[in-house]
Amino acid sequence: MIIFGLFGKTGCGKTEILQELKKYHPVVDIEECGNTRGSVLGDLYHLKQHSQEEFEKLLKKQQEKAEEKGYCIVEFEGRKIGGTEKLNIPEPFSNLKYYNYSIIIECPYECQIQRLLKYYLPKNSMEKEILISKFKTLKTLLTRPEKLEALDNILELIEKDDYYSAAVVIEEKLYREHYMRSIKKVKPDLVIYNEDMGKSVEIINNFVNEKLKKCGIIR
Numbered sequence: 001m002i003i004f005g006l007f008g009k010t011g012c013g014k015t016e017i018l019q020e021l022k023k024y025h026p027v028v029d030i031e032e033c034g035n036t037r038g039s040v041l042g043d044l045y046h047l048k049q050h051s052q053e054e055f056e057k058l059l060k061k062q063q064e065k066a067e068e069k070g071y072c073i074v075e076f077e078g079r080k081i082g083g084t085e086k087l088n089i090p091e092p093f094s095n096l097k098y099y100n101y102s103i104i105i106e107c108p109y110e111c112q113i114q115r116l117l118k119y120y121l122p123k124n125s126m127e128k129e130i131l132i133s134k135f136k137t138l139k140t141l142l143t144r145p146e147k148l149e150a151l152d153n154i155l156e157l158i159e160k161d162d163y164y165s166a167a168v169v170i171e172e173k174l175y176r177e178h179y180m181r182s183i184k185k186v187k188p189d190l191v192i193y194n195e196d197m198g199k200s201v202e203i204i205n206n207f208v209n210e211k212l213k214k215c216g217i218i219r
Contacts, residue, residue: 002071002215003098004208007186008105009179011112011119011171013194014075017105020201021073025208026066028074030089033058036082037119055087063093070217073208078182084137101211102186103204107194116167132158150174 006014015037021027031037036049050058066072079094080086092098122128132155139151150173157166190207194200212218 001067001092002100002211002217003092004071004073004101004103004211005076005096005099005186006073006103006105007076007179007183007188008107009112009171009183010175011115012105012107013111013115013197013200014105016197017194017200017204018073018075020197021204021208024205026062026069026072028059028062028066028072028093030059030075030077030081030093033062034081034087036087049082049085049087052087056090059090059093071208071212071215073204076182078178083134084141096182096185099186101189101207103190103192103207104183104186104188105192105194105200111195113164113167113171116171117163120167120170121163128158147173 006018008014015031018027018029022029034050034055063072074093076096076099077089077093079089081089088094120131122131135151135155135158139148142148142151150169153173154166154169157163157169190204192200192203209218
């Protein structure tokens with residue numbers, strides 16, 4: 001099975017692009033299978049993360065459908081996904097050596113921060129308390145002084161309702177290093193600067209079709 005991987009930092013629009021690509025291609029949606037987002041805040045608010053067993057069952061079902069077609073598009077998540085409790089992602093999706101084509105998604109920094117706000121901005125005082133509790137829990141799991149300092153800063157900003165500044169610190173101090181680690185390991189076959197979602201999807205769709213024709217999967 002040919003695997004087209006989407007790579008990029010949190011907030012660059014990978015998930016939204018993946019949803020649109022489902023209209024044209026078989027997609028293995030790891031976040032959907034886990035009922036979680038791929039980040040440290042993966043099980044925030046309304047999401048009830050699936051168990052490892054349920055996650056693997058749903059993932060296998062999507063994988064089998066993709067194998068029938070001979071290819072799939074997937075957002076690379078690494079070896080684990082989820083919130084406080086992590087789900088282990090099985091091969092081939094957890095291992096870069098199985099990815100045939102790498103598509104890197106970039107976007108304007110301000111768009112990235114606005115997406116983070118859309119994902120995580122609490123709608124009421126109860127959600128605010130949930131958000132605070134998540135970061136307090138995260139403090140018990142991390143040991144590096146710079147990460148703990150960043151978490152204290154984030155908690156202080158959330159208490160002040162300065163969510164924009166909190167999102168900036170979250171992206172720069174928590175997310176960026178994690179995602180850049182995997183991006184640096186791949187040689188991109190395509191780089192998309194995602195300013196227009198429709199245009200980005202069109203470019204990726206054309207790229208995938210071109211590669212599939214060369215492989216003889218489609219005519």
